[in-house]
Amino acid sequence: MDALRPYAAAFSSRFLLMMQYRAAALAGFFTQCWFGAVHLMVIAAFYLGAPDAAAASPISLSQAITYTWLAQGLLAVMPWIGDPEIADGVRTGSISYDRLRPVDAYALWYVRAAGWMTARLLPRVALMILAAGLILPLIGQSQWAWQPPASLSAALLFALSETLAIALACAIIMLINIVVVATMNARGVNILMQPLVVIFTGNLLPLALYPDAMRIALFVQPFAGTLDIPNRIYFGALTGQMAWVGIGLQVFWTVLFIALGRLWLARVMRRLEVQGG
Numbered sequence: 001m002d003a004l005r006p007y008a009a010a011f012s013s014r015f016l017l018m019m020q021y022r023a024a025a026l027a028g029f030f031t032q033c034w035f036g037a038v039h040l041m042v043i044a045a046f047y048l049g050a051p052d053a054a055a056a057s058p059i060s061l062s063q064a065i066t067y068t069w070l071a072q073g074l075l076a077v078m079p080w081i082g083d084p085e086i087a088d089g090v091r092t093g094s095i096s097y098d099r100l101r102p103v104d105a106y107a108l109w110y111v112r113a114a115g116w117m118t119a120r121l122l123p124r125v126a127l128m129i130l131a132a133g134l135i136l137p138l139i140g141q142s143q144w145a146w147q148p149p150a151s152l153s154a155a156l157l158f159a160l161s162e163t164l165a166i167a168l169a170c171a172i173i174m175l176i177n178i179v180v181v182a183t184m185n186a187r188g189v190n191i192l193m194q195p196l197v198v199i200f201t202g203n204l205l206p207l208a209l210y211p212d213a214m215r216i217a218l219f220v221q222p223f224a225g226t227l228d229i230p231n232r233i234y235f236g237a238l239t240g241q242m243a244w245v246g247i248g249l250q251v252f253w254t255v256l257f258i259a260l261g262r263l264w265l266a267r268v269m270r271r272l273e274v275q276g277g
Helices: 002-019 020-048 051-055 059-071 084-092 094-099 105-138 152-184 187-200 212-218 223-228 228-234 239-271
Strands: none
Touching: 002 094, 002 105, 020 051, 020 059, 020 105, 059 094, 059 105, 059 228, 084 152, 084 212, 094 105, 105 152, 105 239, 152 223, 152 228, 152 239, 187 223, 212 223, 212 228, 212 239, 223 228, 223 239, 228 239
């Protein structure tokens, strides 16, 4: 247990630090409500304007609405930028301290990223549940509301899948962090990741609505595990064996990225160049 204390302290300190940014959480919430409403209008136009295509869709309009609110509430899980603390450390040269600490650098950065992510996630998803899950039904807009899970088993599988989604997202963020350290620049990789994440997680459009020829490839690629798979488990579009296949894919990509990240970081750290100013 003593060996885990530094990592637990790193997680809790980063989590508590990020929880202090209440204004940022509120601003993010209102922004996500706006974009969520825009997404809902576009999706509703598709379903109501093309009833034949909508009838053949693998998810219903109600499920697509819930998917949209889930995507907005869980936006902080999306791994579209590296940890800004690592980028700042590269810029100032303070990253050299992590090289000298008597702890595993990969594990330390991983738990810091997890603390950073979950601290931004919790207040925003709580506010989104309040607004889209409770207030909308109370004002007579249940058809546009965030619906509850399809069943108790779906809720339990979603909790497991979302935990794995956070683990997978942190593993992807670690790869971004390593690119930042290796190139000593955060701008390029962050700009490259943003469109990839928006499209391939399902944030822009649920992956089940893409053409049939693309669905298997989109389902097995790693970004699906950070949003699309948990969301479809939540409202019952993935059940039984397929739900466990999705969870298995999340585990596979997480383990693979952690293994690759550890090997890559060890190599980068051996060749680390420190600059500051």
